[in-house]
Amino acid sequence: MRRSEFLCAMAIAVIILILSLPNGAKAKEDVRDEPKNDIPKLFAPRARPTENFPCSKCHSYRAMDRSKRKLVEYHTGIELKHAEEQRWCYDCHDGDKLRLQNGQLVPFDKSYYLCGQCHGTIFRDWKAGVHGKRTGAWNGEKLYRLCVSCHDPHQPKFKPLEPKQPPMKSEDIK
Amino acid sequence: MSKEIRKNPLEVKLPRRSFMKGLALGLAGTAFPLKNADAFDWEPFLQKHFREMSDEEIKGVITRLEKEASLEWKKNISISAAKALPGVKFGYGLDLSRCIGCRRCVYACVEENNQSRTPQVQWITVLRFKKGEKWTDLENSDKDYNPKQVPEKGFFYMPVQCQQCENPPCVKACPTKATWKEPDGIVVVDYNWCIGCRYCMAACPYGARRFNWSKPNIPEKELNPETHYLGNRPRYKGVVEKCTFCIQRTRAGKYPACVEVCPVGARKFGNLLDPKSEIRYIIENKRVFRLKEDINTEPKFYYFFAT
Amino acid sequence: MITVLFKALGRTVIGDVRYYAWLAFLLVVIGLGANAYLQQLDRGLIITAMRDQVSWGLYISNFTFLVGVAAAAVLLVIPAYLYNFKPIKEIVLFGEMLAVTAIIMCILFIMVDLGQPMRVWHLLPLVGTMNFPSSLLAWDVIVLNGYLLINCVLVMYALCRFVQGKEYKLSLALPLILLSIPWAVSIHTVTAFLYNGFPARPFWNASILAPRFLASAFCSGPAIMIILLQVIRKVSKVEIDDKAISKIAELIAYTMGINLFLLGAEIFKEFYSGSIHKAPLEYLYFGLHGKTMLVPWMRTSLVLNLIAFVIFLIPKARENFFALNLGAVLVIIGVYIEKGMGLIVPGFIPDSLGGIYEYRPTMQEIIITAGIWAFGALFYTLFSKFIIPVYTGELTVKKTE
Numbered sequence: 105m106r107r108s109e110f111l112c113a114m115a116i117a118v119i120i121l122i123l124s125l126p127n128g129a130k131a132k133e134d135v136r137d138e139p140k141n142d143i144p145k146l147f148a149p150r151a152r153p154t155e156n157f158p159c160s161k162c163h164s165y166r167a168m169d170r171s172k173r174k175l176v177e178y179h180t181g182i183e184l185k186h187a188e189e190q191r192w193c194y195d196c197h198d199g200d201k202l203r204l205q206n207g208q209l210v211p212f213d214k215s216y217y218l219c220g221q222c223h224g225t226i227f228r229d230w231k232a233g234v235h236g237k238r239t240g241a242w243n244g245e246k247l248y249r250l251c252v253s254c255h256d257p258h259q260p261k262f263k264p265l266e267p268k269q270p271p272m273k274s275e276d277i278k
Numbered sequence: 279m280s281k282e283i284r285k286n287p288l289e290v291k292l293p294r295r296s297f298m299k300g301l302a303l304g305l306a307g308t309a310f311p312l313k314n315a316d317a318f319d320w321e322p323f324l325q326k327h328f329r330e331m332s333d334e335e336i337k338g339v340i341t342r343l344e345k346e347a348s349l350e351w352k353k354n355i356s357i358s359a360a361k362a363l364p365g366v367k368f369g370y371g372l373d374l375s376r377c378i379g380c381r382r383c384v385y386a387c388v389e390e391n392n393q394s395r396t397p398q399v400q401w402i403t404v405l406r407f408k409k410g411e412k413w414t415d416l417e418n419s420d421k422d423y424n425p426k427q428v429p430e431k432g433f434f435y436m437p438v439q440c441q442q443c444e445n446p447p448c449v450k451a452c453p454t455k456a457t458w459k460e461p462d463g464i465v466v467v468d469y470n471w472c473i474g475c476r477y478c479m480a481a482c483p484y485g486a487r488r489f490n491w492s493k494p495n496i497p498e499k500e501l502n503p504e505t506h507y508l509g510n511r512p513r514y515k516g517v518v519e520k521c522t523f524c525i526q527r528t529r530a531g532k533y534p535a536c537v538e539v540c541p542v543g544a545r546k547f548g549n550l551l552d553p554k555s556e557i558r559y560i561i562e563n564k565r566v567f568r569l570k571e572d573i574n575t576e577p578k579f580y581y582f583f584a585t
Numbered sequence: 586m587i588t589v590l591f592k593a594l595g596r597t598v599i600g601d602v603r604y605y606a607w608l609a610f611l612l613v614v615i616g617l618g619a620n621a622y623l624q625q626l627d628r629g630l631i632i633t634a635m636r637d638q639v640s641w642g643l644y645i646s647n648f649t650f651l652v653g654v655a656a657a658a659v660l661l662v663i664p665a666y667l668y669n670f671k672p673i674k675e676i677v678l679f680g681e682m683l684a685v686t687a688i689i690m691c692i693l694f695i696m697v698d699l700g701q702p703m704r705v706w707h708l709l710p711l712v713g714t715m716n717f718p719s720s721l722l723a724w725d726v727i728v729l730n731g732y733l734l735i736n737c738v739l740v741m742y743a744l745c746r747f748v749q750g751k752e753y754k755l756s757l758a759l760p761l762i763l764l765s766i767p768w769a770v771s772i773h774t775v776t777a778f779l780y781n782g783f784p785a786r787p788f789w790n791a792s793i794l795a796p797r798f799l800a801s802a803f804c805s806g807p808a809i810m811i812i813l814l815q816v817i818r819k820v821s822k823v824e825i826d827d828k829a830i831s832k833i834a835e836l837i838a839y840t841m842g843i844n845l846f847l848l849g850a851e852i853f854k855e856f857y858s859g860s861i862h863k864a865p866l867e868y869l870y871f872g873l874h875g876k877t878m879l880v881p882w883m884r885t886s887l888v889l890n891l892i893a894f895v896i897f898l899i900p901k902a903r904e905n906f907f908a909l910n911l912g913a914v915l916v917i918i919g920v921y922i923e924k925g926m927g928l929i930v931p932g933f934i935p936d937s938l939g940g941i942y943e944y945r946p947t948m949q950e951i952i953i954t955a956g957i958w959a960f961g962a963l964f965y966t967l968f969s970k971f972i973i974p975v976y977t978g979e980l981t982v983k984k985t986e
Binding site (some may be wrong): 323403416418421449471473474475476480482483484486487489515516518528572573 | 631705939
């Protein structure tokens with residue numbers, strides 16, 4: 105009898121111990137609980153490109169050559185400096201739409217899905233309103249911008265700016 | 279009394295009465311108005327403290343101030359007295375991983391808030407630090423950097439402005455209560471009550487306060503006519519001023535000018551009491567810190583690194 | 586009694602050539618100061634060298650020094666009234682007059698430092714919104730004016746008694762006198778706390794600040810008294826015992842010793858700890874990042890204080906009047922530098938954001954300061970001229986009848 109009592113007590117103790125452990129699962133729940141419709145709705149107006157758009161103007165009848173190469177006939181103004189070792193045009197572009205990794209096509213005005221594939225942390229911050237230029241109302245509808253409004257998708261690194269004048273030295277204020 | 283004429287080695291006859299008369303006249307002469315004074319204006323002199331005035335009195339004072347300002351600056355200036363929105367406490371976020379030190383925030387603030395151009399007053403100071411060197415003491419900071427382009431390799435940039443502390447030492451210091459913390463967390467100055475003793479400037483750990491050492495000068499074209507009594511209305515010589523989180527904009531639901539102008543989106547702003555606001559997201563998800571936290575001023579200006 | 590007072594008032598404008606020359610000199614300096622102040626009222630404080638980084642300068646330095654001088658009058662009061670040390674009792678009046686003059690000069694220095702002096706009524710309780718007890722400046726306003734009141738009452742009371750040819754009644758004066766002793770300590774402590782309360786300025790945020798203030802005050806005040814008393818003794822019929830002056834000199838020896846010790850304690854703490862807070866002290870005595878403007882001044886002040894300490898320490902030197910006066914002058918200059926520019930300016934260097942602005946007072950600031958000192962000197966001169974005939978018994982109610 106003593107042995108079984110002992111085993112029972114041990115089992116109860118182990119169960120209590122497991123139950124009392126800090127529940128790591130809770131933190132993960134927060135992320136999973138994020139609402140699916142967290143994509144912003146109000147966007148700053150953007151001018152649509154007129155040259156070379158829509159892509160199907162030419163690409164509906166041109167033969168598709170998917171081999172990675174340097175373009176010499178058209179699109180010569182675009183120099184890719186954005187993971188250019190790993191990919192090229194056809195990895196993101198497909199006809200009049202953009203192509204995600206799983207083959208899904210998204211329109212140009214939802215290009216954030218494409219960028220968000222690799223830049224997940226920034227995508228998350230952007231959805232919360234914490235990434236990027238902020239204008240609009242802080243207590244109302246926030247104004248969002250597409251990634252490409254600020255970042256050139258082919259050469260995203262920002263060019264340095266000329267800083268504005270430094271403040272006057274106190275000795276020079278008369 | 280007999281008239282005593284005292285002879286002295288200089289043989290100057292100076293009757294005591296005459297001396298006294300001369301002295302009295304001389305002192306009386308100093309009572310004449312100084313060259314710039316008109317007939318003394320009692321109304322501005324006796325204006326009450328902003329917090330002691332009723333809404334009616336405030337309206338009256340504002341009408342008078344608008345008239346004075348419009349005369350002085352040759353533009354129709356409107357002064358609002360908008361109160362704090364309920365359930366709001368403003369918080370600010372500054373993304374140190376993004377700031378490139380371009381100083382566009384400094385100049386946007388100067389224009390929006392009618393800061394004097396000569397002598398120069400700038401509420402925001404952008405500090406530059408060398409990466410890897412000690413910086414929390416701010417002693418290695420440089421605010422006079424002037425390269426051809428920013429950002430420069432090996433440096434990072436940190437703008438500083440009024441931190442709108444929850445426990446503000448300037449409010450503690452002010453002998454006349456001319457500066458106080460509003461319910462929405464903004465520390466404000468009543469420019470008509472400040473006596474210009476500059477005790478608050480000695481008390482501020484962030485070098486955020488500015489003094490009008492002489493009469494402020496703003497080019498007429500650049501004057502922003504939409505002002506707030508406690509914020510960006512044109513100030514006077516001899517009073518203290520500082521960043522007010524663009525009280526004239528934020529109390530109307532807009533972002534401060536510095537937030538909107540930042541070209542790299544390094545500035546964030548919102549309501550700390552709203553759990554869904556950007557600033558709360560930042561505090562909960564990023565590694566935030568505040569300047570000089572060891573002195574317990576509880577600033578509402580959070581610095582963080584987004585990446 | 587009124588006639589006696591009027592006669593005494595009349596005496597203020599009678600004197601020999603030296604007296605008139607002195608008055609004329611003071612009036613000229615006051616005139617220049619007033620003129621410079623009018624310029625400041627017109628253009629604003631920009632005519633000074635103070636800027637956002639160093640927002641307090643020469644005016645507040647002088648204010649601090651003079652509050653110390655005013656507080657030190659109590660040093661004379663304690664032995665006189667409490668221990669009935671006869672030689673000092675006779676000259677307490679002049680000490681209290683110095684206190685009154687110093688407080689008036691303090692008030693003037695604050696007035697010229699304000700950006701909006703017409704609004705000074707905002708400081709008052711009831712009519713204005715005095716931020717008491719939170720703001721130390723509000724406390725300072727109360728204690729300084731209270732001290733002024735106490736000393737004025739004591740002087741006027743003594744004066745009225747002397748006019749009637751009587752001694753002052755200790756029973757009436759004692760409560761006020763006893764009050765003035767802790768009050769004098771408190772005015773300087775409150776002024777010290779004014780600086781002490783802010784972690785924004787680590788140079789001032791040291792616990793040692795208030796004791797340093799008191800120690801240096803109790804050196805400079807009596808040093809000024811020593812010189813003033815000898816002048817009074819020379820130009821009037823007032824009898825001042827050598828023993829009194831020696832006693833004051835002895836007191837200076839102790840207080841200067843404490844002052845130097847406290848400075849040494851500060852220096853050890855900052856330089857041995859080597860934290861970033863040593864920057865202001867480093868700026869003062871060695872220069873910081875190549876900025877060395879105050880270094881020669883501070884080193885001179887230290888040397889002067891040391892020499893004066895030695896002079897006052899040696900009894901033989903104290904009794905030699907040349908050495909005594911030299912020592913007194915050295916103390917005044919040394920403490921003026923140390924407590925004035927050597928205390929206010931380094932609180933702002935480096936400033937809150939790490940920058941350094943070397944504050945060099947402008948000519949107009951110096952002229953206004955000189956004007957206020959001349960006003961104080963004039964006030965004390967006229968006041969002495971007014972009181973001395975009454976004090977020596979030359980003019981009393983009995984004699985004029």
